[in-house]
Amino acid sequence: xxxxxxxxxxxxxxxxxxxxxxxxxxxxxxxxxxxxxxxxxxxxxxxxxxx
Amino acid sequence: xxxxxxxxxxxxxxxxxxxxxxxxxxxxxxxxxxxxxxxxxxxxxxxxxxxxxxxxxxxxxxxxxxxxxxxxxxxxxxxxxxxxxxxxxxxxxxxxxxxxxxxxxxxxxxxxxxxxxxxxxxxxxxxxxxxxxxxxxxxxxxxxxxxxxxxxxxxxxxxxxxxxxxxxxxxxxxxxxxxxxxxxxxxxxxxxxxxxxxxxxxxxxxxxxxxxxxxxxxxxxxxxxxxxxxxxxxxxxxxxxxxxxxxxxxxxxxxxxxxxxxxxxxxxxxxxxxxxxxxxxxxxxxxxxxxxxxxxxxxxxxxxxxxxxxxxxxxxxxxxxxxxxxxxxxxxxxxxxxxxxxxxxxxxxxxxxxxxxxxxxxxxxxxxxxxxxxxxxxxxxxxxxxxxxxxxxxxxxxxxxxxxxxxxxxxxxxxxxxxxxxxxxxxxxxxxxxxxxxxxxxxxxxxxxxxxxxxxxxxxxxxxxxxxxxxxxxxxxxxxxxxxx
Ligand SMILES: Cc1cc2nc3c(=O)[nH]c(=O)nc-3n(C[C@H](O)[C@H](O)[C@H](O)COP(=O)(O)OP(=O)(O)OC[C@H]3O[C@@H](n4cnc5c(N)ncnc54)[C@H](O)[C@@H]3O)c2cc1C
Numbered sequence: 001x002x003x004x005x006x007x008x009x010x011x012x013x014x015x016x017x018x019x020x021x022x023x024x025x026x027x028x029x030x031x032x033x034x035x036x037x038x039x040x041x042x043x044x045x046x047x048x049x050x051x
Numbered sequence: 052x053x054x055x056x057x058x059x060x061x062x063x064x065x066x067x068x069x070x071x072x073x074x075x076x077x078x079x080x081x082x083x084x085x086x087x088x089x090x091x092x093x094x095x096x097x098x099x100x101x102x103x104x105x106x107x108x109x110x111x112x113x114x115x116x117x118x119x120x121x122x123x124x125x126x127x128x129x130x131x132x133x134x135x136x137x138x139x140x141x142x143x144x145x146x147x148x149x150x151x152x153x154x155x156x157x158x159x160x161x162x163x164x165x166x167x168x169x170x171x172x173x174x175x176x177x178x179x180x181x182x183x184x185x186x187x188x189x190x191x192x193x194x195x196x197x198x199x200x201x202x203x204x205x206x207x208x209x210x211x212x213x214x215x216x217x218x219x220x221x222x223x224x225x226x227x228x229x230x231x232x233x234x235x236x237x238x239x240x241x242x243x244x245x246x247x248x249x250x251x252x253x254x255x256x257x258x259x260x261x262x263x264x265x266x267x268x269x270x271x272x273x274x275x276x277x278x279x280x281x282x283x284x285x286x287x288x289x290x291x292x293x294x295x296x297x298x299x300x301x302x303x304x305x306x307x308x309x310x311x312x313x314x315x316x317x318x319x320x321x322x323x324x325x326x327x328x329x330x331x332x333x334x335x336x337x338x339x340x341x342x343x344x345x346x347x348x349x350x351x352x353x354x355x356x357x358x359x360x361x362x363x364x365x366x367x368x369x370x371x372x373x374x375x376x377x378x379x380x381x382x383x384x385x386x387x388x389x390x391x392x393x394x395x396x397x398x399x400x401x402x403x404x405x406x407x408x409x410x411x412x413x414x415x416x417x418x419x420x421x422x423x424x425x426x427x428x429x430x431x432x433x434x435x436x437x438x439x440x441x442x443x444x445x446x447x448x449x450x451x452x453x454x455x456x457x458x459x460x461x462x463x464x465x466x467x468x469x470x471x472x473x474x475x476x477x478x479x480x481x482x483x484x485x486x487x488x489x490x491x492x493x494x495x496x497x498x499x500x501x502x503x504x505x506x507x508x509x510x511x512x513x514x515x516x517x518x519x520x521x522x523x524x525x526x527x528x529x530x531x532x533x534x535x536x
Contacts, residue, residue: 017290026508046536
């Protein structure tokens with residue numbers, strides 16, 4: 001068997017999203033609120049960059 | 052009437068042209084020089100590369116827009132700048148060679164009062180033997196390259212469907228590459244496509260990069276505040292790799308690409324090979340090959356351009372150790388130090404140094420990302436320089452130049468991880484500032500309240516929204532200027 005590199009090991013130990021998190025990432029209602037929140041944050045950043 | 056010549060019609064040059072025209076109307080003549088007849092929304096090339104969009108959906112012809120906006124357009128490439136003009140006329144000029152099919156090879160000298168260099172990167176496939184679509188690997192840097200990648204990917208998917216096993220390698224093709232974000236995006240779009248097509252289990256997907264850690268993305272990684280904890284972009288990205296079953300090879304410099312075999316060196320100096328059936332490896336970038344001459348004909352290319360071919364601007368180019376890198380090293384006005392009427396914007400300006408910590412292997416090979424200059428800063432810088440020039444044309448040379456330092460600017464980066472209005476996904480990242488400032492923000496160097504990352508369907512919606520918005524804006528349609536860069 002091929003030896004695991006440090007990077008492989010690090011990935012293998014990374015936290016996996018829970019079923020609830022995975023569901024939330026696809027939930028239309030929840031994602032609609034995230035869409036608004038992210039675009040608001042991005043607009044704030046953009047307006048700051050323009051001054 | 053003052054004449055402003057803009058070399059390059061990409062994100063930064065085209066933005067500068069539209070803003071200059073809007074500011075100055077008939078008070079100045081604006082001329083754009085670009086070897087390509089089309090404008091390309093490069094971020095969506097990723098979707099062309101997986102067959103989800105066509106080339107026509109991400110490009111459009113520039114000539115009709117410039118005609119409508121009374122902006123001059125030369126389909127040509129700039130080959131030399133003469134900032135001091137000629138012995139009998141001190142006005143600066145640029146040598147251009149037409150690529151316009153009706154005038155191919157014809158030369159012209161274009162005089163200017165102000166010059167904006169917005170030529171973006173030269174895709175330096177030649178830096179790695181065997182790299183690139185003319186040799187043994189694919190690319191998504193242009194819409195044409197992305198179409199070729201999509202066709203090659205389709206062949207692989209057909210073979211997978213027939214029951215074969217295949218290895219797909221996606222990443223960067225040299226130790227000094229930048230644009231890891233694009234390689235990351237393409238990896239997860241390909242992975243998504245393989246799943247959608249029901250062939251994922253027979254495919255090994257490998258991400259090959261010069262980053263020290265996953266999530267570095269050429270900006271030295273990020274720290275996000277999440278659920279009451281400070282999380283690193285490393286852990287966050289590793290989690291995605293684990294979830295999607297993508298392998299990663301990091302700290303790698305690709306030395307050579309043979310048909311079906313990548314040869315690479317790792318940061319510890321060890322050398323390896325990796326067999327592949329499909330490889331999309333981005334090339335390293337350098338400045339386009341432009342020369343510069345003084346009025347007596349002396350070659351002053353090295354005065355104007357850094358060794359990497361990018362235009363020197365008001366940055367601090369003194370070589371310093373990583374610990375002494377400071378936000379003030381980064382340019383603010385993008386003015387060329389030697390010639391006050393020349394500016395460099397977008398990828399074309401020479402950065403003072405990288406953002407990620409520089410690293411070399413024991414063999415002396417540089418294996419660390421060059422600094423990215425993504426769409427948002429490129430657009431903001433293009434606009435800022437356009438406004439500075441408009442001020443100077445209206446109020447004279449004493450008008451103060453406007454500033455847009457990447458050390459005082461944030462960026463949003465949406466890394467697509469698969470398409471589909473209901474099934475899509477993307478990693479949406481914001482960071483402020485782009486250049487870490489450890490004095491203002493001890494620790495990570497960035498403001499934790501404005502540096503964030505989240506994965507989900509909404510990121511895909513945002514990416515799609517930006518696709519339509521920026522193409523609308525670039526077409527200079529009604530109210531285009533309300534859409535920020
Ligand atoms: C695959 C990919 C995906 C990306 N995704 C994202 C993303 O999701 N978000 C993001 O923010 N950024 C992204 N980027 C980065 C983004 O595309 C760049 O930041 C941006 O294009 C830089 O703009 P620019 O004007 O400096 O250069 P370009 O957009 O490359 O424009 C350069 C222009 O100069 C012209 N030119 C070249 N040589 C000459 C010459 N000799 N004379 C005259 N003109 C010349 C070219 O034809 C072109 O018109 C991505 C990049 C790639 C490659």
